[in-house]
Amino acid sequence: MFKKILIANRGEIALRVIRACREMGIASVAVHSTADSDAMHVRMADESVCIGPNASAESYLSIQRIIAACEITGAEAVHPGYGFLSENAAFSQTLADHDIAFIGPTAETIRIMGDKITAKDTMKALGVPCVPGSDGGVPDYETAKKVAQEIGYPIIIKATAGGGGRGMKVATSDEDLEVAFRTARSEGKSNFGNDEVYIEKYLQRPRHIEIQVFGDGKGRAVHLGERDCSLQRRHQKVFEEAPGPCITQEERDRIGKTCADAVAAINYIGAGTIEFLYEDGEFFFIEMNTRLQVEHPVTEAIYGVDLVREQIRVAAGEEMEFRQEDLKINGAAIEVRINAERLPNFAPCPGKITQYHAPGGLGVRMDSALYDGYSIPPYYDSLIGKLIVHGRNRPEALARLKRALGELIVDGVDTTVPLFDQLLNDPDVQSGDYSIHWLEKWLKKTYG
Template identity: 50%
Template sequence: MFDKILIANRGEIACRVAATCKRLGIASVAVYSDADANAKHVAACDEAVHIGGSAAADSYLRIERIIEAARATGAQAIHPGYGFLSENEDFAHACEAAGIAFIGPPVDAIAAMGSKAAAKALMHAAAVPLVPGYHGDDQDPARLHREADAIGYPVLLKASAGGGGKGMRVVERSEDFPAALASCQREAASSFGNDRVLIEKYLTRPRHVEVQVFGDTHGNTVYLFDRDCSVQRRHQKVLEEAPAPGLHEDVRQAMGEAAVAAARAVNYVGAGTVEFIMTGEAFYFMEMNTRLQVEHPVTEMVTGLDLVEWQLRVAAGEPLPLKQEELRVQGHAIEARLYAENPARGFLPSTGTLKHLRLPEGVEFAIGAPVRVDSGVREGDAITPFYDPMIAKLIVHGADRAEALGRMLRALRACEVVGLHTNAAFLQRIVACAPFAIADLDTGLIERNHDALFAPQQTPRATLALACAALLAGER
């Protein structure tokens, strides 16, 4: 096992990795930008190194500065967290060249799954189910139009190098295809530097179900069961839960085995997530995320396992701690992402100081607690425009889904934030709405229930009182 690692990230994921390091007796090194000089993740680590300006391009995306920080502090490995450089081939290469272990998959696996078109070709060869579509090299607009016509409308145009909901267009009719293709290619080129697209049959009312996989350097690969991430807005996840509700056990097992086949097809090592799109009982490969997911806590809660610890052990050359037949699911877990954003204004990020912050009573980063809170900010901290405006992830566990739902509602109602807008009330309305309560889940749930979920709400008297108190304290 490593003696010291550097965490090349910030916010809650940096705090999350630091918590496991502390439990295992591993020294941790934080990196920070100008804006994060007094951030929570800096205090959570044993050492901290300044790496540049507030913008991510000037700090958390500077490969050479992060490598220098690791060398200067004697870190033996680097944990990339999620986002930033976590799926960057050049960064993994740089770690290897510097003789520093990259706590993630091999470079070849990142490269193989980094292109949607190449990944789908690999999955086809590995007999992993694919949505009917075109993933070919011929990108002539006329050829693409013919392929879309042959697949049948509606179709989904996707940037081959895309992610995060960018470079995607739904095309309902053949006559709309040329304009949609041009628009998709422009966005793909500006966002990813690559205008290549692929075409897939657009599935109506699909579910987004993903499988957590783990591989080691000893030839072992397992799946740690599934998560439902169907509740999304603009292709961004809002609520996640494990296990995915309502799946027949044979389908659940087949999906897990398909995920393992996908991982083995690229000789995968470490933590990864294979995302599937489902319609009815049929499931199709969507993509593989070659990193730890934001929503990994729900898997930890139902398995009782520390996935960051598994990452560290695998990166240090150890075999996986458990075999597939030893893995079990217990109960149900739900995660809600509490953001500083205004749902009433198109989820516009809200910046400012957290003048008052009270999160539900729970144990921070605790895998076995009924209520868990993963947060990278504290009262008095600023939510800046430079980074993702997450305040916290609220994770609850129950003996069954009904108990978990009740705990999540109570946790959300206990949130108190003064100083900026949040999505807390919006999250409450989703958890309480009938479709979510009965697990009638698909990626269009929010849009389909728009009027109910975005209904204007009166500000609670308690929140008004807190706001007044915060203002008075500021005047003093």
């Protein structure tokens, strides 16, 4: 087992890893920018190293500086958290070249799954159902037009290297295809340095369902059911739950086994998530995230496992602690992402926290790096906390979430808490009847 792990991240996910390390008797190293000198993850870690100025490119995204921090502190392994370098194949490979363990999959696996076309081809070959679309990249408008007419409108054009909703455009006819095609390519080039795009059928009312998988890197893998992440704004998740309110046990077993078999076949190591669009009982592969997800706590709640602990164990060469037959769902869990943003425009709202009080009680978990007097820097993501609740069933989880939101105090900055207060009163949210387009329409209707 590792004696010392460096966490190449910040905020609540860095705290999450530090806590797992502490329970396992492993020393932790925090890295931070100058803007994060007073951050909670720096205070809680056993050691800390400043790796650069405020800009992420010169600190949290600097592979060389993180490697140097490992060498200075003697860290044997790096946990990347999510975001930043967590899905960077070059980072994983560079660590390996320096005999430092990457707590995650191999660089080759990250490369394959990081390219959406290669990932889709790989999954299709492994028997994972995919959305009808182009066979690989679409080089020009004429080819795009031909593909669109073959699969039928509406279609969605996606940048091969895209993510976070960038490089994605919908076309409903030949008339608007050309503009959508050129815009998607332009966004792909400007945001990701790659203008290659591909085309898929655009589903009318799908849900976003993702399957949590876990592999030992030796050909054995399991699934830990699904999470429903359909409530999204601009392709960014805001409300996640497990199990999915629309998924039957038969569907869960079927798609879960398909996913577990697929990642076992490629000797996947650690935690990963296979994301799908789900409509009319059918699953369609979108992408695979080769890292821990922001919403992993809802899976931990209903299965009673510690995914971070398990990531560390298998990265150190130990056997997985659970088998598929050990994994049974217990109740329902929901997570909401608390952002420092001003409604209704969701404008980032950094500033000083004048008072912070986390909710508590049975079935309530608050993952946050906030504290009284902390100043949220303006340089990073606006996520400041995740409120997770667990109940015996979905109605109890919803009631617990409403109660916990009422206890949460974050003074000094605007947050998205009022959004969830309103959402929990909506009949569609109460019944779980929504698609990935629901929240955008609700926001337009509610805020104009």
